[in-house]
Amino acid sequence: MGISERKIREKEQRRKEILDTAERLFFSRGYDDVSMDGIAHEVELNKATLYLYFKNKEALFAAIVLRGIGILQEKYEECMKTQVPGIAKVVLLGQAYYRFSDEHPDYLRLIKFYGTERFSTENPCTAEIGKGYGTCRLILRDAVQEGIDDGTIRADLDPWLISMYLMISFMGILSMEDKWKRVIEEEGFSYEQFSREFFRFILPAISSDPPRLTAKNPSF
Numbered sequence: 001m002g003i004s005e006r007k008i009r010e011k012e013q014r015r016k017e018i019l020d021t022a023e024r025l026f027f028s029r030g031y032d033d034v035s036m037d038g039i040a041h042e043v044e045l046n047k048a049t050l051y052l053y054f055k056n057k058e059a060l061f062a063a064i065v066l067r068g069i070g071i072l073q074e075k076y077e078e079c080m081k082t083q084v085p086g087i088a089k090v091v092l093l094g095q096a097y098y099r100f101s102d103e104h105p106d107y108l109r110l111i112k113f114y115g116t117e118r119f120s121t122e123n124p125c126t127a128e129i130g131k132g133y134g135t136c137r138l139i140l141r142d143a144v145q146e147g148i149d150d151g152t153i154r155a156d157l158d159p160w161l162i163s164m165y166l167m168i169s170f171m172g173i174l175s176m177e178d179k180w181k182r183v184i185e186e187e188g189f190s191y192e193q194f195s196r197e198f199f200r201f202i203l204p205a206i207s208s209d210p211p212r213l214t215a216k217n218p219s220f
């Protein structure tokens with residue numbers, strides 16, 4: 001290995017160490033209780049060196065958000081490889097989002113927090129995050145289009161609009177605030193049941209054969 005290659009590898013490893021440390025701190029303490037000084041101390045770097053890798057705390061936080069979106073995108077891409085009708089892929093994508101929220105709740109919490117007005121729209125990472133999340137939505141759009149093409153989803157629906165409805169619904173349900181979960185529980189339903197029932201509600205509206213689909217009804 002040449003000197004330049006070694007330096008590149010060392011730099012990549014150092015960046016990963018910074019991200020791993022910052023991720024642990026953001027997960028455990030939240031955004032406001034983490035500082036660049038604290039991250040530098042934990043990773044045993046001086047703050048000036050830390051700023052060579054990330055220009056500020058927001059950029060570092062955004063890089064961790066991108067990690068989470070990357071995990072979701074991988075799950076979506078795996079769903080699209082399955083040999084099933086388009087409408088079944090839509091269900092699989094919904095299930096993938098649910099698994100992501102269950103397996104990686106901290107990433108989901110950070111993704112949701114980054115979407116607030118707290119973060120600058122001028123940050124270059126904001127566009128990159130939007131692109132990453134947009135890729136996930138486009139995968140969902142492609143699944144809807146496959147369903148239209150194979151006849152399992154109504155042909156009069158626009159795949160872009162349906163993917164937006166579904167993606168926003170996924171995020172809304174799986175990022176639900178505790179106060180709404182309490183409302184659901186006060187009516188005698190569990191939050192898990194509420195999540196699972198989503199496709200029983202939505203699939204008949206998009207299916208080209210609602211009665212047959214309802215009988216076999218997949219869910220989260």
